């Protein structure tokens with residue numbers, strides 16, 4: 212079947228929409244007609260060649276759509292089902308068994324390399340393969356092949372263009388607060404970075420009953436939105452934040468912020484590293500201060516959650532008005548993907564979402 216897909220030819224190249232051929236779903240795969248796909252910072256990291264990806268490649272990993280057909284190994288999903296697509300994992304390792312698939316040893320091959328099993332379909336340009344199956348989806352396209360394990364069926368009344376980002380950016384911020392750190396009522400938290408991940412953390416901190424929710428960003432319009440979503444104080448530089456905080460979440464990926472951030476931790480406080488960091492970042496920490504007061508630094512991938520358990524929780528919060536996605540999302544026709552990416556990079560838009568059906 213022919214589809215329209217945004218291909219990046221080489222590292223640093225543009226997203227160019229062209230016609231590719233997609234295989235039928237094999238094994239555990241589902242063919243999904245993509246309705247909407249969020250633009251995530253990691254798409255730009257992959258485009259720039261800063262992650263190991265197979266160029267030319269189709270990125271896009273916050274896909275949402277309608278199942279059109281299923282492979283022979285798929286159970287419990289059928290054509291017509293509405294689904295959100297998240298990252299992929301093996302389902303067999305200790306991390307997957309513990310419902311922490313973000314720490315699956317196969318995270319890199321399944322999400323960045325787009326490795327295909329012999330019975331799984333991919334994308335073709337004439338006789339040549341195009342890098343597909345990125346984050347088990349490659350959803351900057353009118354159709355994508357996802358997997359039994361990385362789709363979540365949702366009620367058909369839900370707005371896919373608002374909920375597509377739950378599958379990466381939103382679950383990362385909210386999961387870090389609610390599932391990994393388990394912030395409790397009355398506690399304090401500082402969130403570094405007011406992009407989609409940081410603002411999802413703000414909304415989750417409010418849900419958890421934190422009494423002090425500090426938000427740091429360079430862009431004041433993002434801080435204004437942060438206050439609307441639940442931040443109790445905002446800052447444009449780290450030295451404006453007054454510790455101590457029970458929790459600090461870094462979503463910026465800026466290593467220079469981390470050493471000073473440790474100095475803002477309360478006793479038994481935790482710094483969660485949830486950003487995308489440059490190669491080999493080194494952070495100086497006061498080992499004695501860490502040890503004597505039981506402070507911790509932890510890494511968090513995708514919020515440390517299992518999407519198939521956590522996305523339904525997020526949908527409950529959305530339905531109850533506690534996750535007002537409409538305040539973060541701006542939609543673009545698929546053909547305007549370059550503009551959507553640019554608006555994300557400049558910080559003008561928190562969460563661009565591409566609408567595929569307009570250009571099918």
Ligand SMILES: [Zn+2]
Pocket residue numbers: 300301302303304305306307312314315316317
């Ligand atoms: Zn696994």
Ligand SMILES: [Zn+2]
Pocket residue numbers: 251252253254272379380
């Ligand atoms: Zn992402």
